[in-house]
Amino acid sequence: MTPDKKNWLLDERLLQSQKLAAIGQLSAGIAHEINNPLAIIRQEAEWMQLLLTKEEIAGPQKREELQGSLRQIVQQVDRCTEIVRNLLDFARKRQPVIQAVDVNRTIEDMTMLVEKEARHHNIKIVREYDQNLPAIYSDAPQLRQVFLNLLTNAAHAIGKDGTITITTGRQGNGSVHIMIRDTGCGIPPADLEKIFDPFFTTKVEGKGTGLGLSICHGIIQRLGGEITVQSTVGRGATFTIILPRKPDVESLLT
Template identity: 30%
Template structure:
């Protein structure tokens, strides 16, 4: 219910307004009520003392007939409403209202005898009749026992006093104050609600609606910028953001289309290369067969002995060419992931053999640096070789002619290997390094780079739980390091 800003604002506004208005009023009313109660209690106590003094004097002189005149006189005091004297059984013996005499106090003034004990007095406020009352027992003291044989209490004295004019005005004012408070609360809450809706909630709802439109793919949405306040500034920034998103979307779509075109061309080129490698292999097979036959014949024909070394050179070079075309065919075929035990040293040798023609053409020294003879890992051999060929190919593009590429393999500890591909090429800017594994990000020209090589490399490494990192310095070179678990 209170998950939206609107509902939270309304709730806290009601609480804040209620607390700031009602608490001071409650404290003020409580203080006034306390003051009036103390004044009325003082009036009743003073009147009670006077009544007890008059009764004691009259009874001591044996003038019980003057009791009625005493209470009648006291009833003329300001704000005294009525005075009653009733016996312990509740029968009223004397009263300033003649009709009360001989009636039971429970009929005339209910609850006046409640909780009344011989040793206490009770002051009450009758909210229904707007009266303060004081009830107190007239104890049977030693001087009175010669005439009164009652054990503890002779009678009970009961005095009622009206509210003063100030108290009546206060009571009326309290009611008006309560009604006024309720009206003020309603007005303030409605005012805050309207202000919140007009200046905060409605603009926020438009922004939320705009964001939903963007999520749905509509980048033509625009918010009004006529307002000069903070919401107007938010709307302007929103429109700027949408404009940049639209522009970026167009650029991404254009780049994506270009990359798809290039990927399609590369696919076609790969298929043609595969076909060419297959045709070359057929001819290589013929050459190798003939070279092998001539080597055998040179052992029987003395005239061919002088060509034995030439036949060996032809055979070895043809084997090397066959190995290159075999690797091309192997990497051009679509294959499923297959994790097996792989000799990493052998994979490095395969890659060096594949890139040898390119390196030789540009006079690039690409070599392996390791003391390890056999390093076994659990991996997909084609994907591991794809990682290596991607890294070495990038290094070839970076070093240009007369460069150097070193593939080093070392053991970090018992079960971890460190494989590095380091070159002395142009290097990468520090601000670009954090983006090199993102798809379609490339530092190469459009003719050379697709921006997918390192992205694919990173995914393969993640699938093999290989940690890959890059250190580079412009003008010095780049080093890619892979941390691989051995078996």
């Protein structure tokens, strides 16, 4: 094994250790995130037990209350599942699978997934694709995960009545850029520097795990790129991704 390869492997192990250490430090936040839905599940289950002891359980009102409690339980279990899945994605070490990627096609596939729901909330999606964008060598499944997360966040930031603009283009050094701009609520300046931190979220409690953007940041870094954000409160936010034509070996090993 060459000295360079040994150094890369050591760096890889160090980064993985740092990631696991970060999870340990964030254990209080993890417990808080999971305990909230579990408390709701317990409360709803106890309410159902109480209803089942009453003779008038057959009435339509009681049946509706039971159905409401069951819906709450399912929703909160789904939330716990999402928290655990995001946590595993954050901790998991997955090496990218590099292949030729059509960036326009990849982001369009994800745009089509969110567009129907966006229209329902009167959110317009504007496409400004560079039709001559060259293919890059990257990991398409991981890029889809990033694009879907950013598009979903943009729609949530708007809520209703707004616009998401997607722009792709070429950089002078052969790299490509992707910009996702929304007309949502924007991000306060004090939050911008923490926006990619694990478990940091600007969403109301119960609406986000705070891991999505952290995972996106890690994916883009591993693919040799960078992701940045600019925002003005009340005017929206713009996330910009720059990807190299081909990631170097060192970035893939981190």
